[in-house]
Amino acid sequence: MQNTTSTPDLLSRRLTWLPLLAIGFIVAAIVLAFAWVAGWLTPDRLTPARFTNAIETSNGQVHRGFRRAHAKGVCVAGYFEGNGQGVELSSARLFSTVRTPFIGRMSIGGGSPYGLDNKARVRSMALQLNSDDGQQWRMAMNSFPFFAVSSVEAFYEQTAANAPDPATGKPDPAKVAAFAAAHPEFARFAEWAKNTPWSTSWANTAYNSVNTFRFSNPAGEQHHVRWSMQPQTAFVAMSPEEREAADDNFLTEDLMARLAHGPLRWDMVVTIAAPGDSITDPSKIWPEDRRKVTVGSVVIESSSPQTSGACRDINYDPLILPKGVDGSEDPLLAARSAVYSVSFNRRQYDIATGKADTAIGQASSQETSP
Amino acid sequence: MNDTANVPENHAPLNHVESCPDPRHFNFTARVLHWSMALMILAMLFVGIGMVSSLSLRPALISLHQPLGIAILLLVIVRLINRLRHRPPPLPADLPAVQVFAAKASHWLLYALMFAMPLIGWCMLSVGGYPVTMFNGFALPAIAPHNATVYAVFRSAHTWLALLLFATVLMHLAAALFHAWVRRDDVFASMARGYVTNAKTLGEEKEHENSANE
Numbered sequence A: 001m002q003n004t005t006s007t008p009d010l011l012s013r014r015l016t017w018l019p020l021l022a023i024g025f026i027v028a029a030i031v032l033a034f035a036w037v038a039g040w041l042t043p044d045r046l047t048p049a050r051f052t053n054a055i056e057t058s059n060g061q062v063h064r065g066f067r068r069a070h071a072k073g074v075c076v077a078g079y080f081e082g083n084g085q086g087v088e089l090s091s092a093r094l095f096s097t098v099r100t101p102f103i104g105r106m107s108i109g110g111g112s113p114y115g116l117d118n119k120a121r122v123r124s125m126a127l128q129l130n131s132d133d134g135q136q137w138r139m140a141m142n143s144f145p146f147f148a149v150s151s152v153e154a155f156y157e158q159t160a161a162n163a164p165d166p167a168t169g170k171p172d173p174a175k176v177a178a179f180a181a182a183h184p185e186f187a188r189f190a191e192w193a194k195n196t197p198w199s200t201s202w203a204n205t206a207y208n209s210v211n212t213f214r215f216s217n218p219a220g221e222q223h224h225v226r227w228s229m230q231p232q233t234a235f236v237a238m239s240p241e242e243r244e245a246a247d248d249n250f251l252t253e254d255l256m257a258r259l260a261h262g263p264l265r266w267d268m269v270v271t272i273a274a275p276g277d278s279i280t281d282p283s284k285i286w287p288e289d290r291r292k293v294t295v296g297s298v299v300i301e302s303s304s305p306q307t308s309g310a311c312r313d314i315n316y317d318p319l320i321l322p323k324g325v326d327g328s329e330d331p332l333l334a335a336r337s338a339v340y341s342v343s344f345n346r347r348q349y350d351i352a353t354g355k356a357d358t359a360i361g362q363a364s365s366q367e368t369s370p
Numbered sequence B: 001m002n003d004t005a006n007v008p009e010n011h012a013p014l015n016h017v018e019s020c021p022d023p024r025h026f027n028f029t030a031r032v033l034h035w036s037m038a039l040m041i042l043a044m045l046f047v048g049i050g051m052v053s054s055l056s057l058r059p060a061l062i063s064l065h066q067p068l069g070i071a072i073l074l075l076v077i078v079r080l081i082n083r084l085r086h087r088p089p090p091l092p093a094d095l096p097a098v099q100v101f102a103a104k105a106s107h108w109l110l111y112a113l114m115f116a117m118p119l120i121g122w123c124m125l126s127v128g129g130y131p132v133t134m135f136n137g138f139a140l141p142a143i144a145p146h147n148a149t150v151y152a153v154f155r156s157a158h159t160w161l162a163l164l165l166f167a168t169v170l171m172h173l174a175a176a177l178f179h180a181w182v183r184r185d186d187v188f189a190s191m192a193r194g195y196v197t198n199a200k201t202l203g204e205e206k207e208h209e210n211s212a213n214e
């Protein structure tokens, strides 16, 4: 340790600082790379957490313990019955002639668990199908046949534009108009929302995959597909007057009344893409004449409140898929999977930290605004 | 600190060491496991943080994250058995006591986290009601029942322990480079390859060891 000459001492001291600097530099570089990948250095980069924040903002309030979208709904249970026709398309077990039980959820679009059923243009069905081969298929489907916008970013802009203006408590019409002008494809959705007749029940509504998936059969053949759950319950239109008069919770009441009389059924109709059909843009519909195969039926037998039902703690992530089914190149699927996970984590965290009495049915009255 | 001028004069202790049972380096299995797992863990940390912050990469990254994480769980079992059955080379005898403590504590913390992280990942998916998918068509069984509160606890633990693991790995890396570049002892070499490069410190170490009768 004790050097008698000063020159080697100086030299070795200089040589000590250089490597220390190098070590500091290497560690700092790795930390920076990590922070960059995490998105911490780029506050403007759209991440799943920031998308979820935007959804919460547009909801006007965070409803603790509830889904940040499609917050109002009811748990259902039943089974899928394959008819064997899907076997040529996909090796998913449930397409065989077997019964596959599911835990499902019927919901309406919107971020409030107190949303008014008679104002909800979008209705939904979500299923978690548990095959007897141990595989799982989760689906979250909507009543619109195509998506409102053509990209993840556009949907983010739509969400942001719909955020309530603090001054009025309503979306700023200027922002909504600017959004619509920037996304011409939205006009088609607005037209659908305005002119398509409303049906009277969850039971007589069709639910669509909207996004494109890829089926593969045991021979390795692949098809891009979309599917639709087509109600066997006859369509009955609901007039604007009937809707005005309907109860805020008429969908749940109607569902329970129908289930008291017997199960409700939908046919699963798979549409197969032809070359040139858009895979990546869910706002583009495929021509009517595409090949369609009815592969089985969804049968709902019972319902239970979402506060205590088995569907409450399920994340209906559309990318949890069995063998024989994969996501397509549609970028919305990856974004949905990422954002649903954040929404799920937050609502489970709300429950764990005791902030979600209403969501788990342990509060006597509606939650109050924070 | 490190006077290398003496190196050539220390042949005798080196010869002496060769007949001594104290290992000079980690065994081959340990070295292979160490470097492959180092890469895997660093990859896991980046893949993990990347998949929760990306709107497009999640599906690809998660299908890498889950099987790679379980592979780490299997490898750490092999590694721990190997570690318990083979004495590691001793730390340099002139290493200050605090650094010895930091080295030993951080090594056991690394083992604990290498175990805990994948186990928590597996548990977290189980209690979250998720399938623990490994690759297309194969999933591990759930190891705990579906429960919202337990999920939230494990999900948070997965994040915070990942950050602790990241910090520990960085300290470990900094310490290893400190040994290699500043102290210039044999610690780095004992994991890098089978041969001791710096005869001087080894000689010193042996002498100390003999006198301390360790």
Ligand code: HEM
Pocket (backbone or CB within 6 Å): A051, A055, A066, A067, A068, A069, A070, A073, A105, A106, A107, A124, A125, A126, A140, A141, A142, A147, A152, A155, A208, A209, A210, A211, A282, A314, A315, A316, A332, A335, A336, A339, A340, A343, A344, A347
């Ligand atoms: C990038 C676009 C989208 C985003 C960011 C988004 C966001 C969300 C979020 C945050 C939830 C709540 C998840 C939870 O907490 O479990 C949700 C639920 C749902 N979404 Fe989406 N969504 C998108 C596109 C779609 C599309 C295209 C469909 C229709 C096919 C759809 C259908 C549903 C349904 C049915 C639910 C309710 C699932 C349930 O009952 O748990 N979403 N969405």
Ligand code: HEM
Pocket (backbone or CB within 6 Å): A341, A342, A345, B041, B044, B045, B046, B047, B048, B049, B052, B065, B066, B067, B068, B069, B070, B072, B114, B117, B118, B119, B121, B122, B125, B132, B155, B158, B159, B162, B163, B165
């Ligand atoms: C050495 C092992 C592992 C390391 C270092 C690791 C690291 C990470 C990191 C850094 C994150 C991001 C956390 C956040 O930002 O919140 C993460 C997320 C995640 N990890 Fe791991 N992980 C490991 C093992 C596993 C295993 C074995 C599984 C499952 C089998 C797993 C499943 C997950 C899942 C599903 C997420 C994302 C959850 C979500 O989006 O909510 N991890 N991991």
